Amino acid sequence: MVLAADVxxxxxxxxxxxxxxxxxxxxxxxxxxxxxxxxxxxxxxGGSNPDPEREECRIPAAALREIEAEVVRRFSVVNGDxxxxxxxxxxxxxxxxxxxxxxxxx
Amino acid sequence: MVMSEMSSQGAVERLVSQxxxxxxxxxxxxRLDEAINDPHSNLSRxxxxxxxxxxxxxxxxxxxxxxxxxFPSRVETINRAITIIGTRQLQxxxxxxTVVSMFRGVSAEGIDMESFWRHSIAVGICARAIAACRxxxxxxxxxxxxxxxxxxxxxxxxxxxxxxxxxxxxxxELRLSLYQAERRLLDFDHTDVGRVLLSSWRLPLSLQEGVGxxxxxxxxxxxxxxxxxxxxxxxxxxxxxxxSSGEPxxxxxxxxxxxxLGLSEEDLTLIITQSKAQYQDVLDIFLE
Numbered sequence: 001m002v003l004a005a006d007v008x009x010x011x012x013x014x015x016x017x018x019x020x021x022x023x024x025x026x027x028x029x030x031x032x033x034x035x036x037x038x039x040x041x042x043x044x045x046g047g048s049n050p051d052p053e054r055e056e057c058r059i060p061a062a063a064l065r066e067i068e069a070e071v072v073r074r075f076s077v078v079n080g081d082x083x084x085x086x087x088x089x090x091x092x093x094x095x096x097x098x099x100x101x102x103x104x105x106x
Numbered sequence: 107m108v109m110s111e112m113s114s115q116g117a118v119e120r121l122v123s124q125x126x127x128x129x130x131x132x133x134x135x136x137r138l139d140e141a142i143n144d145p146h147s148n149l150s151r152x153x154x155x156x157x158x159x160x161x162x163x164x165x166x167x168x169x170x171x172x173x174x175x176x177f178p179s180r181v182e183t184i185n186r187a188i189t190i191i192g193t194r195q196l197q198x199x200x201x202x203x204t205v206v207s208m209f210r211g212v213s214a215e216g217i218d219m220e221s222f223w224r225h226s227i228a229v230g231i232c233a234r235a236i237a238a239c240r241x242x243x244x245x246x247x248x249x250x251x252x253x254x255x256x257x258x259x260x261x262x263x264x265x266x267x268x269x270x271x272x273x274x275x276x277x278x279e280l281r282l283s284l285y286q287a288e289r290r291l292l293d294f295d296h297t298d299v300g301r302v303l304l305s306s307w308r309l310p311l312s313l314q315e316g317v318g319x320x321x322x323x324x325x326x327x328x329x330x331x332x333x334x335x336x337x338x339x340x341x342x343x344x345x346x347x348x349x350s351s352g353e354p355x356x357x358x359x360x361x362x363x364x365x366x367l368g369l370s371e372e373d374l375t376l377i378i379t380q381s382k383a384q385y386q387d388v389l390d391i392f393l394e
Contacts, residue, residue, distance in 0.1 A: 029176050031238045031380050074345060077281055078359040085359060087371045091378055092345050 004039035055097050067096045114293040115302075122302045125261050127212045131307050132204045134159050142197055152193060153184045156200065165203050165391055166196065173387040174234075191246075198246035201309075202230070202253050206392050214263035216271050217352065220393065222260065224349025226253050227392055231384050232339035235377040239369060240335075251316040251332060252339045256351040258299030258317070262288070274352050283357040285321045297321055323363040334363035342378060348385060 007016045007030065015033055016026060022040065030038065056064065071093050078085055123129075130136075138155050141147045157163050163184055170181040170191060181187050188196050206223060233252030237245040263270045269291055277287035288295040301318030316332035319325050320340060326333035337360060343349070344356045369377075 027376060027380055027383070031235065031376065074347070074356050076355050077283060078341070078356050079361065082359065082361050082364075083371060084361075084364050084374065087374055088342070088345050091375070095346060 001040040007035055007038050055094075055101060059097055059100055063100055064097075067093060067100065070096060114298070117292075118294050118298045118302045121261060121265050121299060122306055125265060125303075127264070128208065128261065128303065129306070131201070132208060134162065135201055135204050138197055138200055142193055149185060149188055149193070152196075153188060156184050156196075161207075162200065162203055166199060168391045169199060169203075169388070172391060173384045174231075192244070195244055195246040198244070198250045202246075202250050203392070205254065205257070209257075209260060212260070212264060214260060215267040217260070217263045218350070221349045222256070222351045223393055224389060225343055225351045226256060226349070227389055228343035228346070228348030228381070228385060229253070229255055229336065229339045231388060232342045232377065232381045233335050235380045235384075236335050236339060236367065236369070238380075239373050239377055240367060247312070248332070248335055248339075251313055251336050254300065254304065254313065255317050255320050255336050255340060256296060256300070257303060258296035258301070259284075259351055261299050261303060262292075262296055266292070270352070274354070278354050281355075283321065283355075284353045285357070295321075321357060323360055323366075330366060334366050337363045338367070342381065346378070346382070 001022045003016055003018050003020045003022060005018045015029055015035065016022075016038075020026070022038075059067070071089050074092065075085065075089055080086065080089065134155065138152065141152050141155055156166065166184065166187060167181060169175075170177070170187040175181075175191070177190065181190065191199070206226075210219070210223075230249040230252035233248040234245045237248035242248065259270075269288075273284060273287040273291050276282065276291065277284045280287070282290075285295040285297060297318050297320060301314050304314045304317055312329045312332050315326050315329045316336050319330075319333035320336040323330060323333035323337045341356055341359055344353055
């Protein structure tokens, strides 16, 4: 993602300039100074955000089943129908898939 | 208060009073608290108190230079750290640092202390990220709140190791949150113990209530948003398996806690991204 406009803190100091490609470290700077939303153009987090569907295709079926079973286990006592829990479960699944892609089943 | 609540309150107070290893906060925190609350005090005096403990000073400077802040230039001195982070905020970081140091010298059977602190730090970081998203004035207060949320569980492990093991077994067998299993076995749970311990340390009521109601934020009287913040931070850290304090699964989720904070699902992504980015850095500083 690319910043559509300059981002300033509450005192008007410019933190990031328009056109800057947002990297994970920038999110920390923004959060530190209380910036919760910015205007962006383009897609992907610094070009490195994995596409979940593509990543899912690359993982062996057996490993994917294990990942999904682990997500179900972790969420076994919470209300999984709540939108927040559904979103969190998707993040956890993505996290486990990325971990598998990096380290395999070690 | 009904009779059974009075007796369980008495049992919790006895449990805490029988834990001399954690009876009082380190002297340096008390001196710092006095100096900050003294209207005649100044920044140099506060810095001098911190500098008397070289290990604490080094940790604070590492924190000031960590991913938690990402300041554009290096923070070289405690005076500078106090100026840019804030006196109260630094006091909270001193509290976090001294409590972890104090408990790391304590042994408790049946618990993986490293994993316990990894989880506690993760909840602190998630709570801080939630607070930052909500533009809270002092986000470090939320870091401390998250860090201390399960401190009562350590006291139970120290004093009642068999019951602590049994409650984990029961929670797995009956698919309960661990605090529910503790309550069945003991008539109280780790949130009650944490609240009483923080009260005995004379820490602010907001911390006592945030810790004491983190599994039941709907019951928090004066500081419901603090309890809601740590409730959600605990769920996020457990979901991502960032350490463990013994809870086998994500604890019970109270939807109104999320709704009360006025955050969006997009905020969740930012909170998780930010927390994961800071986690390892802060872990290295607190657990080395």
